Amino acid sequence: MSIDMDFITKDRERIKKEYLREEGARPASTARGIHHTALLSSDVRRSIDFYQGLLEFPLTEIFENRDYAGSDHFFFDVGAGNLLAFFTLPGLDLGPYAEVLGGLHHIAISVTREKWDYLRAKLDDAGIDYMVESKSSIYFKGPDGERLELLADPLGEMYGTKVL
Numbered sequence: 001m002s003i004d005m006d007f008i009t010k011d012r013e014r015i016k017k018e019y020l021r022e023e024g025a026r027p028a029s030t031a032r033g034i035h036h037t038a039l040l041s042s043d044v045r046r047s048i049d050f051y052q053g054l055l056e057f058p059l060t061e062i063f064e065n066r067d068y069a070g071s072d073h074f075f076f077d078v079g080a081g082n083l084l085a086f087f088t089l090p091g092l093d094l095g096p097y098a099e100v101l102g103g104l105h106h107i108a109i110s111v112t113r114e115k116w117d118y119l120r121a122k123l124d125d126a127g128i129d130y131m132v133e134s135k136s137s138i139y140f141k142g143p144d145g146e147r148l149e150l151l152a153d154p155l156g157e158m159y160g161t162k163v164l
Helices: 005-019 044-054 113-126
Strands: 036-040 059-064 072-077 083-087 107-110 130-133 137-141 147-151
Touching: 044 059, 044 072, 044 083, 044 113, 113 130, 113 137, 113 147
Parallel strands: 036 083, 107 147
Antiparallel strands: 059 072, 072 083, 130 137, 137 147
């Protein structure tokens, strides 16, 4: 399958012209923010060891999931009033993480440059494989194969571009 890059570039520019508004002309969002992003966990303790122990995102709550008896729903603080949540679904054979259309590609979490360097060293010490991109992104996998990114850019910026 051949990809027509010229068409893709022109289409992106048409979409920008049609939908993208300058900051002062953009309407306010109806949302207050992302309350939480929910992922699946195959092992509560392993997830807590990884997210709280390794990445130092504090566990804030754990309770039974109202939708599935015996299931856990637990939350980690990822700053700025945002939470990363997990469900366990014991007894269901869900299989490994898979990237699919409409599915999760990765979660990017903003950290300061100092914390980025600190957490990169912790990933090294833990033997976690990762990839560095643009000198400010570290991509790696969580305990269930979920893709994560630690981004040393401020919230609302990405690689020198203002995105918010």
